[in-house]
Amino acid sequence: MxxxxxxxxxxxxxxxxxxxxxxxxxxxxxxxxxxxxxxxxxxxxxxxxxxxxxxxxxxxxxxxxxxxxSPSQGLFYPTSSTVQLKGFIDSDWATCPDTRKSVSGYCMFLGDSLVSWKSKKQTTVSRSSSEAEYRALGLASCEVQWLTYLLLDFQVPFIQPALLYCDSNSARYIAANSVFHERTKHIEIDCHVARERLQNKLYHLLPIHTTYQVADIFTKAL
The missing domain is CATH 1.10.8 (Helicase, Ruva Protein; domain 3)
Structure with missing residues (x-):
C-alpha cells in the first residue's frame, strides 16, 4: 500500500x-x-x-x-527450534481518517515458527498513543492465553512463561505498575486483563526497539 x-x-x-x-x-x-x-x-x-x-x-x-x-513468499517452519511462545505487539494511533480509531497488530511465534497474527482496528477511539498500545497488549495477552491452553490440551511440552515484546515504554509501565492506573481511568476495565495475566506470570513483558518490532507490518503500510 x-x-x-x-x-x-x-x-x-x-x-x-x-x-x-x-x-x-x-x-x-x-x-x-x-x-x-x-x-x-x-x-x-x-x-x-x-x-x-x-x-x-x-x-x-x-x-x-x-x-x-511475489509467488514464492510464504511461511517457513523449521524442523527444530525452542518450543516457547514469543509475541510482538504494536499499534498505530488514530490511523483511521474517518473514525480516528487505532489499529492493533500482533504476531505470535512458537519457537522460530510464526503461528498466529492479527491486524485489527480497535473498537473504540483511544485518547492517547499509550492507550492504543495498551489495548493492543490486552488483545495479544488473550492470544497468549489461548495458545497456552491449546499447547496444554495437546500435551506439548513448552517453556513457560511466554515472552511479549512491546516498543511502548508507557504501556509496559502501566501493565507493570498499579500506581499508573490513576492516570488511566479512562481505559476500559477489560483492557487491564493484560496486567492481571502479567501478574499471574503467564508472560514476561520485554522492551524492544521499534527497528526490530516485527509486528510493525500489521499496523501500517511499509
Missing amino acids: IKTTPLHQNDSTPFHDPMLYRQLIGRLLYLTNTRPDISFATQQLSQFMATPTINHYKAITRVLRYLKG
Whole structure:
C-alpha cells in the first residue's frame, strides 16, 4: 500500500461493480491464512465493502500485483527450534481518517515458527498513543492465553512463561505498575486483563526497539 495516501470513505467516484470488489476481498481474506504480509492491506480494504470507490479498487489491484510478483513468499517452519511462545505487539494511533480509531497488530511465534497474527482496528477511539498500545497488549495477552491452553490440551511440552515484546515504554509501565492506573481511568476495565495475566506470570513483558518490532507490518503500510 502507499504510505502517504491513507484510504477513507467517499474519497473518489463510487466503483461501478461493488460485487467484484467484495469477491476480491473474500479471496484476500482466505489468503491471509498463509500470507501474513497482506494482513494489514486486507484489513484496511475490507472496511469499504459497503460502498467501494475507484481509489479503493486501485488499491486492491495494487495488492493483487504484489501477490503476482511475489509467488514464492510464504511461511517457513523449521524442523527444530525452542518450543516457547514469543509475541510482538504494536499499534498505530488514530490511523483511521474517518473514525480516528487505532489499529492493533500482533504476531505470535512458537519457537522460530510464526503461528498466529492479527491486524485489527480497535473498537473504540483511544485518547492517547499509550492507550492504543495498551489495548493492543490486552488483545495479544488473550492470544497468549489461548495458545497456552491449546499447547496444554495437546500435551506439548513448552517453556513457560511466554515472552511479549512491546516498543511502548508507557504501556509496559502501566501493565507493570498499579500506581499508573490513576492516570488511566479512562481505559476500559477489560483492557487491564493484560496486567492481571502479567501478574499471574503467564508472560514476561520485554522492551524492544521499534527497528526490530516485527509486528510493525500489521499496523501500517511499509
